[in-house]
Amino acid sequence: MPQMTMRDALNQALHQEMERDERVIVLGEDVSGGAGGTSGEREASGGIFGVTKGLLPRFGADRVIDTPISESAIVGAAGGAALAGLRPVAELMFADFVGVCMDQIYNQIAKFRYMFGGRSTCPVVIRMAMGAGMNMGPQHSQSIYAMMTAVPGLKVVVPSNAYDAKGLLIQAIRDDDPVIFLEHKALYPRKGEVPANPYTVPFGEANLVREGEHVTVVAIARMVPFAERAVDSLAKEGITCDLIDPRTTSPLDIDTIVESVEGTGRLVIVDESPPRCSLAADIAASVAERAFKHLKRPIVRVTPPHTPVPFAPALERAYVPGPPRIEAAIRTVLKET
Amino acid sequence: MIDSTGLGRERLLRAYRNMRLIRDFEERLHVEIATGEIPGFTHLYAGQEAVAVGICEQLGDADYIVSTHRGHGHCIAKGCDPGGMMKEIYGRRDGLCHGKGGSMHIADMAKGMLGANAIVGGGPPLAVGAAIACKRRGAGNVSVAFGGDGSANQGTVFEAMNMAVVLQVPAIFVFENNGYSEHTGADYAVGSKDLTGRARGFGMAAECVDGADFHSVYDAMGRAVARARAGGGPTSIEAKITRFYGHFEGDPQKYRAQDEVATLRESMDCLKRFRARMRTDGKLGDPELDAIDAESLALVDRIVAEAKAAPPPSEADLYTDVYIDY
Numbered sequence A: 001m002p003q004m005t006m007r008d009a010l011n012q013a014l015h016q017e018m019e020r021d022e023r024v025i026v027l028g029e030d031v032s033g034g035a036g037g038t039s040g041e042r043e044a045s046g047g048i049f050g051v052t053k054g055l056l057p058r059f060g061a062d063r064v065i066d067t068p069i070s071e072s073a074i075v076g077a078a079g080g081a082a083l084a085g086l087r088p089v090a091e092l093m094f095a096d097f098v099g100v101c102m103d104q105i106y107n108q109i110a111k112f113r114y115m116f117g118g119r120s121t122c123p124v125v126i127r128m129a130m131g132a133g134m135n136m137g138p139q140h141s142q143s144i145y146a147m148m149t150a151v152p153g154l155k156v157v158v159p160s161n162a163y164d165a166k167g168l169l170i171q172a173i174r175d176d177d178p179v180i181f182l183e184h185k186a187l188y189p190r191k192g193e194v195p196a197n198p199y200t201v202p203f204g205e206a207n208l209v210r211e212g213e214h215v216t217v218v219a220i221a222r223m224v225p226f227a228e229r230a231v232d233s234l235a236k237e238g239i240t241c242d243l244i245d246p247r248t249t250s251p252l253d254i255d256t257i258v259e260s261v262e263g264t265g266r267l268v269i270v271d272e273s274p275p276r277c278s279l280a281a282d283i284a285a286s287v288a289e290r291a292f293k294h295l296k297r298p299i300v301r302v303t304p305p306h307t308p309v310p311f312a313p314a315l316e317r318a319y320v321p322g323p324p325r326i327e328a329a330i331r332t333v334l335k336e337t
Numbered sequence B: 001m002i003d004s005t006g007l008g009r010e011r012l013l014r015a016y017r018n019m020r021l022i023r024d025f026e027e028r029l030h031v032e033i034a035t036g037e038i039p040g041f042t043h044l045y046a047g048q049e050a051v052a053v054g055i056c057e058q059l060g061d062a063d064y065i066v067s068t069h070r071g072h073g074h075c076i077a078k079g080c081d082p083g084g085m086m087k088e089i090y091g092r093r094d095g096l097c098h099g100k101g102g103s104m105h106i107a108d109m110a111k112g113m114l115g116a117n118a119i120v121g122g123g124p125p126l127a128v129g130a131a132i133a134c135k136r137r138g139a140g141n142v143s144v145a146f147g148g149d150g151s152a153n154q155g156t157v158f159e160a161m162n163m164a165v166v167l168q169v170p171a172i173f174v175f176e177n178n179g180y181s182e183h184t185g186a187d188y189a190v191g192s193k194d195l196t197g198r199a200r201g202f203g204m205a206a207e208c209v210d211g212a213d214f215h216s217v218y219d220a221m222g223r224a225v226a227r228a229r230a231g232g233g234p235t236s237i238e239a240k241i242t243r244f245y246g247h248f249e250g251d252p253q254k255y256r257a258q259d260e261v262a263t264l265r266e267s268m269d270c271l272k273r274f275r276a277r278m279r280t281d282g283k284l285g286d287p288e289l290d291a292i293d294a295e296s297l298a299l300v301d302r303i304v305a306e307a308k309a310a311p312p313p314s315e316a317d318l319y320t321d322v323y324i325d326y
């Protein structure tokens, strides 16, 4: 099977879905780039992370729409176009920019179906790059999936690898609900095997990345490859873990997590969003409700501190949970009382 | 109102010194960033110096500015310490924001510099708020929102402009029209292709100036400040300008014609234009300007060396300044 980066896998998903369905359009800032430039080069960008490359030459400016810097209008237009029968994929560049267009996300697209009594669908995908690790500072590094997951009506996708990214994006485009699609920017170059043909990865089905017996580890997005390193290193000592990647945080496959904890009795949750009201907090609460009697040790959450994401490399390194912290957390839940 | 004809030698020397320092600061960053030693991503202001300096030369420490992702020039022009800035850009503990913000978030309240801003359109509403504070204080201070042609399409900017007119506050919106927002041309993204006309549509005075000409910017700003002080409300100043580098360092600039930058470096270089003007006016001589050039390069050498040698923040610093007390 061909090896492909997550960036290219996402790009392929967009190509294949636009090919398959005329109703799919892409809109955002510099998704093509070059409009109004002096070089005559019409695709001068292809997206700031290169995910939308090649779409403009293939599908034209009617379907690949460069917008002004107007996030509220981008997301709102995507929502309106969806109500009117299109299947828009809007790009917000950096996830932090949801701050600018929160009303359209939170009061508009998320609520249409419910408040219109089921009379509408809003098949919008809003793609955005999230996450720390590249020294982009407090307004370009946040992991916002917990905030998005807290909004009823939104589906939230957090791929950790190229295979999932492609299948989840195709699923998101075909899904009739609004989907927040969060691409961790440090994962764009991560390579994996990706089938050439279109396929979907269903929402709400976790991926069991490693199987083990001593500890259940749940990790999200970039935390998955970090947790893999920690888990694989402990495996050399005979400590084995179930490593679960939920892949979507809304819907969340809590059953898979609970079943695993019933077997291991120990849970570590690795989450890059701030600790308060986080995914880690949410998962811990559900497990406490449903598997309390199976827990042999208190649940351990591995998260950044309750601070904004700092700029300086020395600070950001301390902020982001890395493999050593994950390994230490696994050792902590293994201690006998 | 002070117009540029009234500027004495000292003020002219200071204006040139600041423009020169911004240029050298940015050109040196261009070199240093290529070595990979500077974290994050950086947007250089080179080419636009006369706008920052022309505007800020009309201001004092008690006046406010809010800046953008391309903020180094605004910071220097408003009096921020260039050494502290350089350390911040390197992510050092003793940087102006202790390494927490970086290039896109340099701020210094004591200088009336309310922050560079990584959210396009994040600044103008803040500038309106600072203008409300100026109006209440009643000391004749003003507040300036810097922004680009691209930012002018953001809803927050429209809201800020309208509110400034409604409230008749001393806010000045400076649009640095360098022709591009990232990789997209202003002629595409600004529907009316006319930022000044659009500003006028909000009901404020608006003018468009040659942003490479310090004197034109300074005089337009003089008129705006006089209007604001007289209770005449907000003004929009569009400065037509160019950037000498890519959107951020590493931008291949495929949207720009091959010779565009080389040509504009000839015709739109504010430093060359300033020198020529000084020759014509007979106000400053080349030797004293040459001396400033040498001092400026030496200063940049020193602050880069200091920034490189400065210690990084420690892990304990991660937890400070989230709240005052918690």
Ligand SMILES: Cc1ncc(C[n+]2csc(CCOP(=O)(O)OP(=O)(O)O)c2C)c(N)n1
Residues within 6 Å of the ligand: A029, A069, A071, A093, A097, A100, B069, B070, B118, B119, B120, B121, B147, B148, B149, B150, B151, B152, B178, B180, B181, B182, B247
């Ligand atoms: C809300 C928001 N949207 C998009 C961006 C990404 N972005 C950063 S700078 C920029 C272009 C800004 O163009 P302009 O206002 O003309 O300023 P210039 O870069 O030309 O100085 C964009 C799109 C951002 N930082 N914030």
Ligand SMILES: [Mg+2]
Residues within 6 Å of the ligand: B148, B149, B150, B176, B177, B178, B179, B180, B181, B182
């Ligand atoms: Mg611009």
